[in-house]
Amino acid sequence: MVLDGLLPRRCLCCDSRVAQDDGLCASCWRAMPFLERPWCQRLGTPFTYDVGSGAWSPRAIAEPPLFDRLRSVALYDGPARQLVLALKFSRRRELARPMARWMVRSGEELLTADSLVAPVPLHWTRLLGRRFNQAADLAREVARQSGAFYEPQLLKRHKRTRQQVGLSARDRHKNVRSAFVPGPLRTDTLAGRHVVLIDDVMTTGSTVAACTKCLLRAGVESVDVLTFALVDPNARAAGTSDFT
Numbered sequence: 020m021v022l023d024g025l026l027p028r029r030c031l032c033c034d035s036r037v038a039q040d041d042g043l044c045a046s047c048w049r050a051m052p053f054l055e056r057p058w059c060q061r062l063g064t065p066f067t068y069d070v071g072s073g074a075w076s077p078r079a080i081a082e083p084p085l086f087d088r089l090r091s092v093a094l095y096d097g098p099a100r101q102l103v104l105a106l107k108f109s110r111r112r113e114l115a116r117p118m119a120r121w122m123v124r125s126g127e128e129l130l131t132a133d134s135l136v137a138p139v140p141l142h143w144t145r146l147l148g149r150r151f152n153q154a155a156d157l158a159r160e161v162a163r164q165s166g167a168f169y170e171p172q173l174l175k176r177h178k179r180t181r182q183q184v185g186l187s188a189r190d191r192h193k194n195v196r197s198a199f200v201p202g203p204l205r206t207d208t209l210a211g212r213h214v215v216l217i218d219d220v221m222t223t224g225s226t227v228a229a230c231t232k233c234l235l236r237a238g239v240e241s242v243d244v245l246t247f248a249l250v251d252p253n254a255r256a257a258g259t260s261d262f263t
């Protein structure tokens with residue numbers, strides 16, 4: 020668009036002027052709690068020293084997840100938290116593209132040309148209220164930018180669950196346990212496939228665990244999870260409760 024060159028470019032987070040489109044200003048960039056390698060092969064959480072590729076963290080060994088691998092761009096804090104909230108609640112849907120760009124970078128090991136990229140679905144009544152599913156916006160962009168298949172109908176949320184806000188890990192698990200069913204795709208579409216499940220934030224992991232269980236039952240070969248933000252497992256006890 021002709022106007023693009025005339026409009027001042029703004030930081031995605033704090034609105035201060037920046038040199039490039041779709042970027043952060045220097046101070047937001049510095050404050051962004053990016054998760055960097057070396058990280059746990061299963062959970063994508065950083066090691067403080069390099070233990071060699073393929074190593075598992077003590078948490079992954081003690082409680083191995085149902086999904087194969089998790090990758091997240093950043094901890095749910097500072098600018099990462101601001102971007103998640105702006106996409107979901109301020110409906111700044113244009114953020115999905117730059118957020119997905121970071122996700123593709125963090126999830127490069129997970130995304131292949133054969134992967135089915137699927138969002139964690141919202142219940143349709145919640146979709147009516149919010150009008151869009153932020154996870155679907157991110158999944159569509161991740162698929163587009165990585166060349167994988169976007170599969171928005173892979174899962175359906177057939178039970179309207181309570182908001183996860185304020186629930187304990189155990190109650191969160193109970194709340195979503197049987198919330199998902201396979202979508203209308205034929206079973207032979209799913210058999211032997213690799214799925215990359217997309218969400219904006221991972222909190223306790225109970226939602227992605229329920230989705231993974233449903234997909235594996237439907238014949239999917241393996242499930243990886245890619246989220247923009249990850250609630251710091253060590254800070255979880257302190258009660259972070261901005262989201263569902």
Ligand SMILES: [Zn+2]
Binds near residue numbers: 044
């Ligand atoms: Zn900024």
